[in-house]
Amino acid sequence: MVKDRHSDVLILGGGVIGLASAYYLAREGVQVRVIERDKIGAGASSGNCGFVFTSDLPPLCAPGAVSHELARMLVGQSPLFIKPELDLEKARWLLGFALKCSRSHLEHAVAARETILRYSAELYANWFDSGEFDGGRERNGVMMACRTRDGMERYGRTNTLLKPYGLEAIPFRGAALAKLEPALREDLYGAWYHPDDFHLRPERLVADLRVVLERLGVSMEEDCCVETLLGGKRAVRGVVTTRGEFTADGYVVALGAWSRQLARRLETRIPVQPGKGYTLTMQRPAVCLQIPCYMFETNVVATPWKDAYRLGGTMEFSGYGLSINRRRIARIKKSAARYLKEPFGYPLLEERSDLRPMSYDDLPIIGRPRNHTNLVLATGHGMLGISMAPGTGKLVADLVRDVKPEIDPVPFSPDRF
Numbered sequence: 001m002v003k004d005r006h007s008d009v010l011i012l013g014g015g016v017i018g019l020a021s022a023y024y025l026a027r028e029g030v031q032v033r034v035i036e037r038d039k040i041g042a043g044a045s046s047g048n049c050g051f052v053f054t055s056d057l058p059p060l061c062a063p064g065a066v067s068h069e070l071a072r073m074l075v076g077q078s079p080l081f082i083k084p085e086l087d088l089e090k091a092r093w094l095l096g097f098a099l100k101c102s103r104s105h106l107e108h109a110v111a112a113r114e115t116i117l118r119y120s121a122e123l124y125a126n127w128f129d130s131g132e133f134d135g136g137r138e139r140n141g142v143m144m145a146c147r148t149r150d151g152m153e154r155y156g157r158t159n160t161l162l163k164p165y166g167l168e169a170i171p172f173r174g175a176a177l178a179k180l181e182p183a184l185r186e187d188l189y190g191a192w193y194h195p196d197d198f199h200l201r202p203e204r205l206v207a208d209l210r211v212v213l214e215r216l217g218v219s220m221e222e223d224c225c226v227e228t229l230l231g232g233k234r235a236v237r238g239v240v241t242t243r244g245e246f247t248a249d250g251y252v253v254a255l256g257a258w259s260r261q262l263a264r265r266l267e268t269r270i271p272v273q274p275g276k277g278y279t280l281t282m283q284r285p286a287v288c289l290q291i292p293c294y295m296f297e298t299n300v301v302a303t304p305w306k307d308a309y310r311l312g313g314t315m316e317f318s319g320y321g322l323s324i325n326r327r328r329i330a331r332i333k334k335s336a337a338r339y340l341k342e343p344f345g346y347p348l349l350e351e352r353s354d355l356r357p358m359s360y361d362d363l364p365i366i367g368r369p370r371n372h373t374n375l376v377l378a379t380g381h382g383m384l385g386i387s388m389a390p391g392t393g394k395l396v397a398d399l400v401r402d403v404k405p406e407i408d409p410v411p412f413s414p415d416r417f
């Protein structure tokens with residue numbers, strides 16, 4: 001039974017973005033309540049591949065992306081699936097994506113992503129140094145494995161974009177590659193290695209966050225579904241949930257892929273679509289990767305941890321359903337077998353799908369919408385929510401508290417749409 005239903009700040013959504021925001025607010029003495037319809041961290045924030053991929057600067061909407069993906073879809077080689085249906089929001093999203101596939105957006109997005117990714121990496125370092133977080137972090141870098149010369153050259157072009165930021169990867173081939181990562185198949189053309197990126201176990205990260213938040217006195221309401229936001233254009237007055245009404249002085253919407261649905265009545269546009277991805281978690285195979293591996297041509301990811309191993313991938317735009325498409329799972333497995341000597345471990349521990357919150361310009365949406373006095377949005381983190389979580393949380397906390405942010409918030413403003 002919840003006694004006091006009012007708090008300084010209500011955070012809607014107990015994923016990694018909501019939790020990181022709660023952390024930075026609570027540290028400043030703000031009284032915070034997190035509302036989560038499931039268990040804390042139960043969604044995409046647990047079912048992901050755990051890369052903290054600071055070097056992943058280019059957005060998905062890069063020049064040529066539409067024609068490249070369409071060509072791959074026609075021959076059944078694309079990780080992308082767009083369910084054909086009459087959905088105006090989705091059609092607008094796709095058009096927005098296509099229009100952002102320009103050179104000028106690429107340069108803008110690379111710079112903006114670098115800002116929040118690097119900021120997050122610095123804040124992650126503080127988290128780990130504090131001793132409060134472990135997150136199952138392993139510092140082995142991240143690898144882009146390329147089956148073909150074409151793949152190697154294409155990532156090489158991406159790599160030139162990273163050079164001005166000092167984030168470029170090192171190319172490896174032949175014996176040098178086999179020595180660096182013996183679990184890769186010998187017939188791969190090569191790989192690019194980012195030594196400074198790292199990976200973690202996302203379930204452990206959200207579990208650590210939970211413990212720290214409890215210690216800081218944050219209330220976490222689980223199994224509590226937000227049904228409606230009360231209020232209108234200028235201010236939120238409260239939220240109606242399956243467990244009654246809650247009110248606060250300030251509100252943060254961190255509902256991941258579901259943010260758009262709930263914020264609709266606030267007359268704020270949140271162009272976020274759910275992008276479904278799958279993960280398969282298993283025991284480590286006998287010949288297991290040391291370095292987490294992105295399979296460049298197929299966009300499938302393999303993440304090794306000390307006590308488990310995960311394959312993940314695909315991007316399905318097929319609504320909010322979480323049903324598992326066996327063909328997608330088969331594609332992930334087939335891809336892994338083309339890159340790795342021993343692609344599977346046994347037994348299979350978990351197979352699941354989760355929804356990424358995809359914005360069409362592939363930049364997160366963080367900030368106070370125009371004219372709103374007490375609402376901050378934090379969503380649209382796409383494929384990088386784990387990588388961008390600490391930076392987002394700190395930025396959200398500064399915006400809520402009207403403190404000057406340490407990074408420029410303008411590229412992430414909800415008013416850009």
Ligand SMILES: Cc1cc2nc3c(=O)[nH]c(=O)nc-3n(C[C@H](O)[C@H](O)[C@H](O)COP(=O)(O)OP(=O)(O)OC[C@H]3O[C@@H](n4cnc5c(N)ncnc54)[C@H](O)[C@@H]3O)c2cc1C
Nearest residue numbers: 015016017037045048049050051226256277384385386387
């Ligand atoms: C297969 C896959 C692999 C990925 N790999 C990586 C990776 O390697 N590195 C990386 O950085 N990112 C990765 N991501 C992306 C990352 O997981 C997401 O960007 C991140 O989890 C988004 O966090 P969030 O808190 O915004 O959303 P979520 O984790 O979805 O949290 C939102 C929360 O809101 C809750 N909620 C929704 N509606 C309501 C409601 N009405 N009332 C109350 N609560 C509600 C949900 O239950 C959920 O817990 C991957 C994603 C997928 C799917």
